[in-house]
Amino acid sequence: MKFAVSDVSIDPVAARRSVADNSCGALVVFEGWIRNHNEGQAVERLEYEVYRPLAEKEGARIIDEASERFGISNAMCIHREGLLELSDIAVIVCVTSAHRSEAFAACRYIIDELKNRLPIWKKEHYVSGISEWVNCQHCAAAG
Amino acid sequence: MKFAVSDVSIDPVAARRSVADNSCGALVVFEGWIRNHNEGQAVERLEYEVYRPLAEKEGARIIDEASERFGISNAMCIHREGLLELSDIAVIVCVTSAHRSEAFAACRYIIDELKNRLPIWKKEHYVSGISEWVNCQHCAAAG
Amino acid sequence: MKVKVRYFALFREQTGVASELVDWPGGTAAELFQEMTGKHATLMPEAAALVAVNDEMAGWETSLAEGDEILFFPPVAGG
Amino acid sequence: MKVKVRYFALFREQTGVASELVDWPGGTAAELFQEMTGKHATLMPEAAALVAVNDEMAGWETSLAEGDEILFFPPVAGG
Secondary structure, eight states, X not given: OXXXXXXXXXXXXXXXXXXXXXXXXXXXXXXXXXXXXXXXXXXXXXEEEEOHHHHHHHHXXXXXXXXXXXXXXXXXXXXXXXXXXTTOEEEEEEEEESSHHHHHHHHHHHHHHHHHHSOEEEEEEETTSXXXXXXXXXXXXXX | OOEEEESSOOOHHHHHHHTOOTTOOEEEEEXXXXXXXXXXXXXXXXXXXXXXXHHHHHHHHHHHHHHHHHOOSEEEEEEEOEEEXXXXXXXXXXXXXXXXXXXXXHHHHHHHHHHHHSOEEEXXXXXXXXXXXXTTHHHHHHO | OEEEEEEOTHHHHHHSOXXXXXXXXXXXXXXXXXXXXXXXXXXXXXXXXXXXXXXXXXXXXXXXXXXOEEEEEOOOOOX | OEEEEEEOTHHHHHHSOSEXXXXXXXXXXXXXXXXXXXXXXXXXXXXXXXXXXXXXXXXXXXXXXXXXXXXXXXXXXXX
């Protein structure tokens, strides 16, 4: 399991453990959390819709690309779907390697590519009662 | 406690928790682990010597610099001293911020500066029975 | 030519359907998107959207075949 | 002029002492390092080492004063 979509809470301890290996000198972890504000709006909770068949295939591909490109030891990622509350972990990426530069670069690569390429959509529910699909309001207005 | 030297095992879960805050959307963690090889030698265990008064002052300064420079929310670091075994955590850096770019940049800055500036020395004990102060053998030979 | 079209997230809410069977003269993914934009009147410009055909990401110029499953994705926002 | 010199890691092993009191004519940190290199015959070139005076990192050109505590650091290797 290099890439997974989960409909239950992400366990960061288990994620970290899954990439450990005593040939590695460096671990870099990225976690994306649900924060209480976005673009000036107070956020109450958030909903991720994931198209799993393609997200899983593309997620695994991104991790393979990072492995080849940066020569890391291990990498994994879990992305949530469903309803999330403040402070929940939306996504975790863990990378290990012999030295730290590759681990930093690969972790950054994986999260950047995931955000651009995976068929995942985020609907923010604001304290005001309004809800909105993130990244869609401007395009919709232009359409 | 932004920067600490510890003579007991580092708890990565407590470290992570200490920087959490629901205005943050990103957590980046770096952990340095004792790996089983260095420059072609099989490593058995490792010893860190730390000059605490200066390490603590300089460590806190580096974290302040990172906070100012990258505008992050929270950052912390713990560095071990004493005898460490394979897979032990030698150092952990945790950084949170609203967005991921600053967290990655600040985490990288902190670990790079720590390695260059803190009065900490590492003696590697190899499986061969030899032990050596890291970064010192070449200079000593030249002297 | 019959194809199946699936809508996600904002597109599903705009069209009011998760999927539909479409019988049309055939053409590219872009042409089908135009067709559906006309039908539902609410989809955004294709430049902002993505398309996948049979569970692989595809370009808008892809020619569609009988029985293809076409997925229209609004801008993604993972992470 | 009396100063206290402290040695760490490799330097402590090379000199065989963790610290010593030195009575010398005075001068810069670099000059004291040369003096101690002569005495112990085993310290590395100053370019590879670091010096701190009274618990603050210092330059090799720092002039030392009576009672200063001078710390000689071999190359650091944290992390």
